[in-house]
Amino acid sequence: MLCGPGSIANGIMLMNDTNTWTIKGILIGMIALIYFITYLILRNSTRLVSILGKTVNNVMMRLMGLILMVIAVKCFVSELKPILIDIIQSNRM
Template identity: 40%
Template structure:
């Protein structure tokens, strides 16, 4: 039993690290929070990772039930995630994601509102809690005893803490880049995010079209 539990824990950690990839989220966080003071950037990182933890645990506990009740498939989730990613990536390529909001309002309450928004979307969803991460916790949760379920929750917490640390260390890098460097980084990351969006979209659309057309997937 201990060995199988250790193996399950390693499976949870490797799967979640692969799906979330904290290192790849840090540059996007860097671009999204370019105009926020350091204290608010830390607050955004904390809220984003805390929200991601709650969402992943929620879907681990209720995901399969919700999917059955509403007739939702993981493929549909991938399509929606792809659309959100593409919109976000397009705005990043235009280097206007943060600037647009702060040109309209320069007051502190506007900055607070922006930090709240960006912590939830797109950082918590769909960057940290993407379709892959949600699908992973739902699958790992299936037919597990209490000990294995607790191990999964502990693994989610570890990955979220590592993600939070990665986001915190992104802030000092931004100070060295400057405004021009940050805009270049935002455009490059925007292109990468748009490519990820296309991959997500067609990964979800392909199986749905195969089902509609009655095509059997080739092995």
Template identity: 50%
Template sequence: MSINSLKIVGGVIFILMGQDMLQARLVRTKVDKADVDAYVNDISITPLAIPMICGPGAITNGIVLMESTTNFMEKIILIVVIAVVLMLTYIVLVNSAKIYRWIGPTGNNVLMRLMGLIVMVIAIEFMVSGITPIIRQILKISP
């Protein structure tokens, strides 16, 4: 497994997530009312946002970014940036009800679609940066 393959797979995951966000779809599963009630009342179930916050896309992104660092200082900076993002995510999640009341359902849909577009752009960048070295290696083109 190479980092380039990981970039391509991460790009595909981000494309799928971005497409769902762009179309304002949160969940694709079909469940009946009884399953929803059991899900809501089960304390062991994680919130729906967790797969996007710390799912395969986030993990792939972390691995790719850590692999692209060239020295110890860049690794420290990346870890600090990840900690800052985690803190900002915590603040947003704690205040999500207030934020939703402030922006309303229309603002929420607009932001979700905008973020979906941004996630898809990141996905394309991941895929291109993963495919380019593989194509160069196949065609024996030096960088």
């Protein structure tokens, strides 16, 4: 989940855009820092859940579900649009 195709493609593009080893080192360091922060958050997630409380966790779960639904609808519509355009154009002929 942390390293999907978008993250890999973004990392490859950023590495190709850099000219010096210093900038590449900074990029690799930032990626390592993000993974370390993510590790700390995931390691302390049980403590974090108890601090936030049940209501905040329920709200966050609903928001994540809403975001996931919006992304799914966007993907569905963007894939359906060319198909519908082809169907409409083939019916005109």
